[in-house]
Amino acid sequence: MQFAERLNNVETSAIRELFKLLGKPGIISFAGGFPDSAMFDVAGIRAATEAALTEEAGGALQYGATEGYQPLREQLAALMSAKGVTGVAPTDLLVTTGSQQALDLLGKTMISPGDKVIVEGPTFLATIQCFRLYGAEVISAPIDDHGVDVEQLEKLIAEHKPKLVYLIPTFGNPSGATLSLERRRKVLELAVKYQTLVVEDDPYGDLYFDAAPPPSLLALSFEVPGSREWLAHCGSLSKVLSPGLRIGWLVAPAELRDRAVMCKQFSDAHTSTFAQATAAQYLRAGHMPATLAKVRAVYAERARAMGAALQRELGDAVSFVAPQGGLFLWVKLTGARGQLQDANVLAQRAIAQGVAFVPGAPFFAQNPDVSTFRLSFATADVAKIEDGIARLGQALRAQA
Template identity: 75%
Template sequence: MQEGQLAQRLNKVETSAIRELFKLLGKPGIISFAGGFPDSALFDVAGLQTASQQALAQEPSAALQYGATEGYQPLREQIAQFMQAKGVPTLAAQDLIITTGSQQALDLIGKCLIDEGDKVIVEGPTFLATIQCFRLYGAEVISAPIDAEGMQIDKLEQLIIEHRPKLIYTIPTFGNPSGATLSLERRQRLLALAMRYQVLIVEDDPYGDLYFDAPPPPSLLALSAQIPGSRDFLAHCGSLSKVLSPGLRIGWLIAPPALLAKAVMCKQFSDAHTSTFAQATAAHYLAAGHMPAALAKVRKVYAQRAQVMMQALREELGDAVAFTAPQGGLFLWLRLTGANGKLTDAAELAKRAIEQGVAFVPGAPFFSQNPDPTSLRLSFATVNEEKIREGVRCLAKALA
């Protein structure tokens, strides 16, 4: 097949810069701060094994047969309870569908809502795959600036007035890649903006349970109960990937009924349903009450690793980098300051860092517009404390 025979929409996207970077990580001894993965050593293997055995022993037909596109009913009920425990009132199983990871939820939103030439607003920076997904469906992706408290609402409103977007996408809690958390006051203002301008907010929340100390502000979905009518302009994407296991590929979409119905229809066309075995396993795991202990464990580990990384950066790189301490999640977002004549090009630093034995992701690909070449993302999730210190020392050598 010749390239000219491929769909024209593929010209709007390119292979992920992050995935391309992973090809370099086969070099022996590389310490990787590049991935956005949870630490597989922290997976509750015993709990998942028991849950999968229960699924096969108690309901083998349901676990191994075709299932409903909307999802396995016991899991939908468990997810509804999980969300209710996080402050979302009056949520029932029929208000959500199970997706193959939250990435499919975002793809379904793009499929159902975006026409060629539509405008969507995302954070700058934001999750790279979301930019690619929305562009694939023909969207013009516009970047709204953020700071330590998340999306800057005043500037967002100006962009809404100027562009009249089809939707606004946000990761308000421990964002990827920024690590930023939208303040409570800004969350309330964002929901008010959605109603004022009749625009859908898409809340992506894969990291909200991974807080270090105090819990973050309530999700937009939880807060919507305090702002009558705002739920009609809100879609919420959730996932078990970062808190339980990415391999299960369990996510969910909560959305206004009309959008949810069309998402179910589009899901029928793509994969018929998410793995019933994975859904049954997750349902038994949640029903057994294992999640609170599993979350407590990973929160403690990630909090300690984040502290170790920040301390190492201060000691080894000093004022050559600037960052805001995250309150949770998996990432540190840095900016090269150029202090003392040090390098300010993160892409060049990434090449030098590989030579020194450490990998990270330059920040530019995370911007839909006006990329910041001085920015970079470090993940502390999968590296132990000793390796974190060693990796930061290697980064300092690359910056020297």
């Protein structure tokens, strides 16, 4: 068969390929980017499902509008309003099949072969793959502990004139970094100055451990004149409610949103109305605050346990910044005292010791740093985290 040439621009996901190695009994995995299924509010979702079938069965089980199920759009607008986002009406929202579809729709509507896009280095692997699928040249902007380096970002924008800039400002995947308030305002100012679309991906912003993070770019956009017209915001219920519902949304300038709606019509007509009705009932019932409080407490405990175990078991062989939210801990092998500095090698040794993680190189669109790797603390309890990090220490010390 002769396949589309655009498939030559992408490879299968390194993370998905890694999962093929995880069938070994007893293996402890820090590889996935999943929420813990034990944290799902099954009772609340069951009640929401029953309410959807009792109160709005016709709407829940029938075809729906491509833009989204109106009761859910209303609930999502209220949810964002509670987080400081003003001026976003339900009609401003496009409900998507997970935020991943929102990113795909942005790729379809914005990117032509040869266009340049800027992402963080490192960033969400699937975004790199998605944008390359549509023919983009993907350029990395460096980050530090406080998110993207805005001075370097401006230089890259001025030089490359990208079609868009993609950022995960809050508890980034994989870095865990959070963009400072000052830098957030600067990013919005750059969007206006260079008339460049900024895409804010925000699936983790509700998963903070102590103090809430700075307001989203969308919330801040109303303080920076003109920036709202150069900003697209992707949200998701996957990490806080259930990934199986596949509920995400896109807020974008009207012209872009309308084109995204058109492309979504070609893809799936609409996101599952049954899932949308269930999510709407769940949000309407007011369950989310209690669910978030529980999840934040559990993930905070696990993140701290993982950080402490890394310091205890690997010492100066690694460096990292303790995450303040999200699902991930981003680690760098220091090579101190001649120790291993290649995470790909460590990953193979770790599998042999019964523990798995994702090497960092695939998360870079350019200049991959092979000394980095990502650990997820979300799906393992404290005992498994301590056991897994002890095994990781053994893998580090193992002879080649």
